[in-house]
Amino acid sequence: MRILIVGAGIGGTILANLLARRLREDLRRGGVTLTVLSASPSHLYQPGLLYVALGEMSPAELYRDERELLDPLVRFEVDPVTDFMLDAKKVATRSGAVHDYDLLVIATGSRTVPEEVPGLAGNAHSFYTEDAALRMCRAVQAFDGGKVVIVMGVPHKCPMAPLEMTFLLHEQFVRRGIERRVDMLYTYPVGRLHSIENVARWAAVEFDRRGIRSETFFNLAEVDGANRLVRSEEGSVVEYDLLIAIPPHHGAPEIERAGLGARGWIPTHRRHLTMQGQDDVYVIGDTTNLPISKAGSTARFQAELLCHNIAARVRGCSMTRSYDGKVFCFIETGRGRASYASFNYDEPPEPPSPSRSIQMLKTLYHRMYWASLKGLP
């Protein structure tokens, strides 16, 4: 049995390590092979980019060698996939190699596409790549007062990041003693401050307390950099001096090129995590088209389920588990406090009041991330 995982982000890495542990004897005997293909030799701790943009972490803290993160029984190749030939059960890579598989897992993740909004690239700062986060850090440090506008494209990953960035930016302005010279406007695409209703209610109180203004039903139409204006699809126009954007996201370009899913999102069975119409192809993390948060925790919970189901198939067992839509997200709220949202397809999130102890857990998670990639709790 040849298991091939394409993509070595959080989902691909955890799944490979969980499978290596579960199938250790099969891998040692050679009855099963487990291969991970990646575009990069390094693994990036993506949540850390938020803190790089605020000058609180350095990029060097966010990278580890992917080979060292993977179980030695996992074959790892830095050779990005260029084409998927699902009918022949093969993938082709940039080097010209062709990999055959019996079971394929697609974990190619998502990327920002600021070019989807006219004027956004080049006029707005964001924090979804190392370069962008460093540019934003310099812009924030140089900012000495004026209008800060936070805008977001749809869809975007890490749905808590816009609120977290807003709170932490405000905290930085307070720390620097310039908050009275700063007018912060937070915009959001739907009719409240966050998709999750009770997070939105709580955020409204916190915004009032900090003097942060907001405008809802604000979907990015275009940015006029020459006049420092943002226009929304709903007809609103706002001025900015510093524009912070959560750009819209797409899936990986090779997914769309291969015709596996519009804009790189693969139609996925919401319970089995198989690609629609392809029982030998699994999809994990941001790559799915499921209506759930694109977040690291989502990929982690899905990896646990896929490990069980793939191991069952290797052993010829039909006992499979169903994904329940589980997501868990911390919410950094500033002032040394944090909350969290935990939910699934059936149970709505009920975030607790922000506390220092939850913030400590989040800080601890920064350190535990690398251990969690090995499949540890």
Added chain:
Amino acid sequence: MAPDGTVIDARGSFCPGPLMELIAVLKYARVGDALVVLSTDAGSAREIPEWLRKVGQQHVRTSEHDGVWCIALRKVK
């Protein structure tokens, strides 16, 4: 009866939620396309038509069956 148009299955979506799922798809739909949002969130049955009015798109109808709201719309511009 099967829904008429591209189906956005947002059942069980608390975050990003049915409206956000619609926004992500509507941008790439063609003028004249019919879309249907399936949602288990009662709030989206109010919020989606409200947003459609704001952006000048056409809300066709909303129905509910066994706790699933079916919101039909058309991209008109």
